[in-house]
Each structure stands twice: as structure tokens, then as C-alpha cells.
Amino acid sequence: MLQEAYIVTKLCGKRTGESYKLRREETGAKMKRRGVFFVAAALFLVLLAYVVPYAVLSGVDAWYGSFLFWAAFGLAAILLNAAITSSWRD
Amino acid sequence: MGVGLVVFALILYVLVGAGVAVLARGGAGRGMAEYFLWNRSMGGFIGALSYSATTYSAFMLVGLAGLTYAGGVGALGFEMVYFSGLVLVAFFGPRFLLVGKKFGYVTPSEMLGDRYGSRGVAIVAALASCVFLIPYSAVQLAGIGYLLSGVTDGGISFTAGTLVATALAVAFALVAGIRSVAWTDALQVLIMLVTATIAVLLVVSSLGGFGELFGRVAEEHPGALSVPGGGFFSFSVFLGLTLPWFFFSLSNPQVSQRLFMVGTMRNLRRMLLGFLVIGFVYTMVAVVWGFAALVRFPNLESGDLATPSLLSSDLVPPVVGVIVIVGILAAAISTIDSILLTLSSMVARDVYGNSPGGADEGRQLLVGKLVIPVIAVLALLFAGLQLDLIAVLAVSSSAGLLVTVPAIIGAFFWKRGTAAGVLSSIILSGLFVTYLEVTQTRLLGQASGVWGLLAAVLLYVGVSLVTTAPDRKAEEFLGYLRGALKDKGAL
Numbered sequence: 001m002l003q004e005a006y007i008v009t010k011l012c013g014k015r016t017g018e019s020y021k022l023r024r025e026e027t028g029a030k031m032k033r034r035g036v037f038f039v040a041a042a043l044f045l046v047l048l049a050y051v052v053p054y055a056v057l058s059g060v061d062a063w064y065g066s067f068l069f070w071a072a073f074g075l076a077a078i079l080l081n082a083a084i085t086s087s088w089r090d
Numbered sequence: 091m092g093v094g095l096v097v098f099a100l101i102l103y104v105l106v107g108a109g110v111a112v113l114a115r116g117g118a119g120r121g122m123a124e125y126f127l128w129n130r131s132m133g134g135f136i137g138a139l140s141y142s143a144t145t146y147s148a149f150m151l152v153g154l155a156g157l158t159y160a161g162g163v164g165a166l167g168f169e170m171v172y173f174s175g176l177v178l179v180a181f182f183g184p185r186f187l188l189v190g191k192k193f194g195y196v197t198p199s200e201m202l203g204d205r206y207g208s209r210g211v212a213i214v215a216a217l218a219s220c221v222f223l224i225p226y227s228a229v230q231l232a233g234i235g236y237l238l239s240g241v242t243d244g245g246i247s248f249t250a251g252t253l254v255a256t257a258l259a260v261a262f263a264l265v266a267g268i269r270s271v272a273w274t275d276a277l278q279v280l281i282m283l284v285t286a287t288i289a290v291l292l293v294v295s296s297l298g299g300f301g302e303l304f305g306r307v308a309e310e311h312p313g314a315l316s317v318p319g320g321g322f323f324s325f326s327v328f329l330g331l332t333l334p335w336f337f338f339s340l341s342n343p344q345v346s347q348r349l350f351m352v353g354t355m356r357n358l359r360r361m362l363l364g365f366l367v368i369g370f371v372y373t374m375v376a377v378v379w380g381f382a383a384l385v386r387f388p389n390l391e392s393g394d395l396a397t398p399s400l401l402s403s404d405l406v407p408p409v410v411g412v413i414v415i416v417g418i419l420a421a422a423i424s425t426i427d428s429i430l431l432t433l434s435s436m437v438a439r440d441v442y443g444n445s446p447g448g449a450d451e452g453r454q455l456l457v458g459k460l461v462i463p464v465i466a467v468l469a470l471l472f473a474g475l476q477l478d479l480i481a482v483l484a485v486s487s488s489a490g491l492l493v494t495v496p497a498i499i500g501a502f503f504w505k506r507g508t509a510a511g512v513l514s515s516i517i518l519s520g521l522f523v524t525y526l527e528v529t530q531t532r533l534l535g536q537a538s539g540v541w542g543l544l545a546a547v548l549l550y551v552g553v554s555l556v557t558t559a560p561d562r563k564a565e566e567f568l569g570y571l572r573g574a575l576k577d578k579g580a581l
Binding site: 034088 | 163164166167170171173174176177179180181184300304307308312313314315316317318319325328329332336354355356358359362363366367370373374576578579580581
């Protein structure tokens with residue numbers, strides 16, 4: 001319990017018991033929104049990997065077609081992972 | 091390519107690898123968590139190297155390059171969809187790490203068994219992994235056999251190649267468990283990445299540069315740079331190949347067990363991002379390698395011959411060619427030894443450990459060590475069947491393991507999931523996938539993985555809804571995670 005209060009204090013910079021609870025709920029709600037956003041972003045990104053090459057770029061038979069798209073898609077996947085994990089702490 | 095040069099390079103590789111494995115023994119403690127998990131204190135950097143070496147196998151420079159040769163740019167899409175599946179580690183990695191530490195899990199199947207309150211679940215999940223991963227290891231061994239016999243014109247036989255690879259994998263796994271596996275992995279991933287990158291740059295340069303290479307691909311092989319292009323990568327083929335691989339990081343215990351090994355969020359992040367950087371480079375290298383083979387040798391009988399042909403050609407100096415071969419060998423062995431270690435931990439912890447008198451950890455460890463060579467011999471026998479189409483077989487193994495995914499996701503997100511749901515989903519869907527693979531049946535034109543996953547989801551949810559959930563354990567497991575994830579800033 002003490003440890004929990006310490007973490008919340010550290011996170012929120014508040015010291016009263018009531019605001020611990022409030023801030024903790026706010027942090028929880030914020031993280032939930034963040035979670036929904038990143039799940040949606042991941043699903044959207046993966047969907048693009050199927051739709052764009054087959055529906056949009058199927059007629060582009062050159063390096064700047066699906067080859068470039070999938071390479072950029074790979075880089076976007078790295079960035080997405082970096083963003084999702086940026087809030088991790090020990 | 092001269093047999094003498096190849097044998098010399100192999101001996102050098104064996105000596106250096108053995109030296110690293112022996113050095114890795116320093117500081118090792120005792121017990122299952124030490125031998126199989128590095129006592130949950132693996133560093134992020136070595137974790138990234140080891141995760142990469144375990145994931146990327148002979149499949150990349152032999153199978154993926156062959157797929158590129160045969161089917162064009164769709165091979166890049168296939169691998170990149172797998173790559174994007176690592177986002178699952180960003181979501182599930184912290185969960186594995188936290189419950190692994192809290193409840194002392196050594197294997198992913200042990201976690202499932204405990205979460206669903208059933209020893210049967212742990213045993214079945216462990217055995218399912220063996221059933222599907224032993225063929226996967228055999229595919230790696232076969233890849234080495236084909237490669238060594240191919241580049242030496244039979245000077246090194248298929249059997250000799252597979253025997254050497256098996257012996258090395260067993261040795262790397264046995265010397266110091268995960269410590270020797272991870273350190274040799276680190277060495278091997280550097281070998282495979284550096285050698286392949288150098289070789290592909292040399293080949294592309296000999297062919298006139300990237301512009302010339304892609305210009306010739308577009309001109310001489312219409313459809314190779316688009317999908318469905320020539321027709322190889324129809325949408326259903328692409329979906330069937332990518333679906334099992336997207337979930338690879340969860341379904342394959344040799345990689346998901348890695349999530350128990352890094353004890354901190356910082357190290358988990360380093361492992362994930364480090365792997366992604368290595369994976370991106372290696373994927374691009376393998377695909378460009380496949381295109382180079384297509385331009386240089388347009389009339390090969392099979393895509394599997396693309397890499398041996400390129401390595402034996404005048405585009406690659408013999409010394410570089412030999413180093414690349416060692417790199418491919420390293421890629422395969424680093425995958426096989428990790429699989430051996432993970433499967434042996436599952437047999438020891440989940441099968442033997444749940445049998446009468448199997449609770450003693452010292453005995454579990456002994457069983458684990460004894461099982462390593464047994465599994466290796468089984469893989470060797472499977473490789474001896476010399477089945478064709480390396481890439482397709484590797485994917486079939488993944489399709490088989492895909493049936494465990496609903497139970498894994500459910501363990502973290504669905505309180506109502508039950509042991510009966512898990513057992514029916516893994517057993518029945520696993521048998522279903524095996525039937526489809528053996529008979530080469532494509533229901534409604536879709537691959538086995540698609541149907542296997544669908545069947546697994548329906549069975550898991552359907553059977554769980556009509557059976558009793560382990561409420562207390564589910565609450566303990568999920569309740570702990572709710573608080574712990576928040577504290578760690580994870581989603």
C-alpha cells in the first residue's frame with residue numbers, strides 16, 4: 001500500500017489521499033485511451049499491408065510500388081513499437 | 091565451390107562457437123529458472139541478438155530468398171506482415187514478464203496450465219509444441235543439408251550436413267542451457283547479418299547497382315514487383331502464409347519463453363526494438379538476394395536453388411560465399427538449439443513435472459537435459475525424409491501452433507476461458523490443421539492456418555461458455571496484472 005501510494009505520488013506529484021485516488025483514476029483512464037488508440041493504430045497499419053499492395057498498387061510493377069510500400073510499412077511498424085513501449089518503466 | 095574451403099570454414103566456426111559456449115558457463119547458478127531462463131536476468135542487448143537469431147533461421151536466406159525468386163515482391167510483404175506481428179510483444183510482452191516473475195513460470199505452457207487451473211492444459215500445450223516444432227527444426231536441418239550438398243556439388247552429403255548441424259545444436263544447448271544458447275546466438279546473428287549484408291552488396295554491385303537490378307527485374311520478369319503479379323501470391327496464398335506468421339511471437343514458445351527471461355521493462359523494450367532493427371535489415375537483404383538470383387539465374391527449377399546457385403556463381407568470391415554459408419548454418423543452428431532448449435523445458439516442466447513424482451526440480455532439470463538429444467534425433471529423422479518446399483513446410487508448422495493463440499490471448503483478456511475450452515481448441519484444431527496439411531486440402535481455397543485459427547477460436551469460446559471457469563485463479567491472475575501493468579506504464 002505504501003509502495004502504491006509512493007508510485008502514485010511519483011506519477012502525479014500530489015500528496016493528499018483524495019487526490020491520489022482521483023489522479024490514479026485519471027491516469028488509468030488516460031492509459032485506457034492510449035491503449036485503444038494504439039490497438040486501433042496497429043490494426044489499421046496491418047490492414048494497410050494487405051489492402052494497399054493488392055488493391056491500390058497491383059498495377060505498379062516497379063520498385064516504387066509494393067516493394068517501397070512494404071519497406072516503409074516495416075519502418076512504420078518499428079516506430080509504432082517504439083511509441084507503444086515509450087511509457088514503460090521499472 | 092571447393093569442399094576443402096567449406097570444411098575449413100566449418101571447423102573454424104565450430105571452434106569459435108564451442109569456445110563461446112564454454113565461456114558462457116561462467117557465473118551460472120543452479121535450478122530450472124537458471125538453466126532455462128537465465129534466472130530472469132537476461133540483458134536487453136543480448137536478448138535482442140538472441141531473439142533475432144532464434145527467430146531468423148535458414149529460412150531467410152534459403153526459403154525467403156527462394157520465395158522471392160519464385161513469387162516476387164509478395165515475399166517481402168509476407169515477411170513484413172510477420173515483422174509487424176511483433177507489435178504483439180509490445181502488448182503481451184509485459185504480461186508474460188510480470189506473471190512469469192510473480193508466479194514463477196518457466197514455460198509458456200506452464201503459464202497456461204496454471205491460469206486455466208489444469209495440468210492437462212500444460213501437458214497438451216507442451217506436447218502440441220513438440221508435435222509442430224520438431225518438424226520445424228527438421229526443416230532447418232534439411233535447409234542446411236540442401237545448402238551444403240548444393241554448393242559443394244554433393245561433396246558434403248545431405249546427411250553429413252544435417253548430422254553436423256544436429257550435433258552443434260545439441261552441444262550449444264547442453265553446455266550451459268540458455269546462457270550458452272544466448273551467447274552463441276549473439277555470435278551467430280552477427281555472423282549471419284554481416285556476411286549476408288556484405289554478400290548482397292557485392293552481388294548487387296556486380297549486377298550494376300540497385301537501379302539496374304530493379305530495372306531488370308521489372309523488364310525481364312513482368313509481375314515480379316507487384317501482387318498478385320505473376321499469380322504466385324494470390325490473395326488467399328498471401329493470407330494463408332501471413333496469418334500464422336503474424337502470431338509467431340505468441341504461438342511459438344521458443345520466442346515467447348524469451349519474454350520470461352528479461353526481468354525488467356527496460357530490457358524487454360531493448361530486446362524488442364533491437365530485434366526489429368536487425369529483422370528489418372535482414373529481411374531486406376534476403377529479399378534483394380532473391381531478386382538478384384532471379385536476374386542472374388532466371389531459369390532455375392525451384393526457388394530453393396536460388397541461394398546455392400548465387401553462392402556458387404562468379405558474382406560471389408569463393409571466400410565470401412563460404413562465409414555466407416557459415417552464416418546460414420549459424421542462422422539455422424541458433425534456431426534449432428533454442429527450440430531444443432524450449433521443448434526440453436516443456437517436456438521436463440509440464441509433462442514430467444505433472445507426472446507422479448515429477449515435482450522435484452532437480453529431477454526436472456535432469457530430465458530436461460536428457461530430452462535435448464532425444465528431440466534432436468527426432469528432428470534429424472524427419473529431416474532425412476528430404477521433403478521439398480522448405481518455406482511451405484516451415485509455415486505449416488506455424489499454422490499448427492496457431493491453434494494455441496486463442497488460449498494465450500484469452501488467458502490475459504477473457505475471464506470466462508476454461509480448461510475444457512483450451513483443450514478442445516488445441517487438440518481438435520491441431521488435428522484439423524494436420525489433416526488439412528497431410529491431405530493438402532484447401533477448403534474454399536484458403537490455407538490450413540486460416541481454418542485452424544477459426545476452428546480454435548470457435549472451440550475455445552464455445553466450449554468455455556458451457557463449462558465452468560476457474561474464477562479464483564482468473565481473478566488472482568488478471569487482478570494482479572491490472573495493477574502491475576499500470577505501475578509499469580504498459581498498455
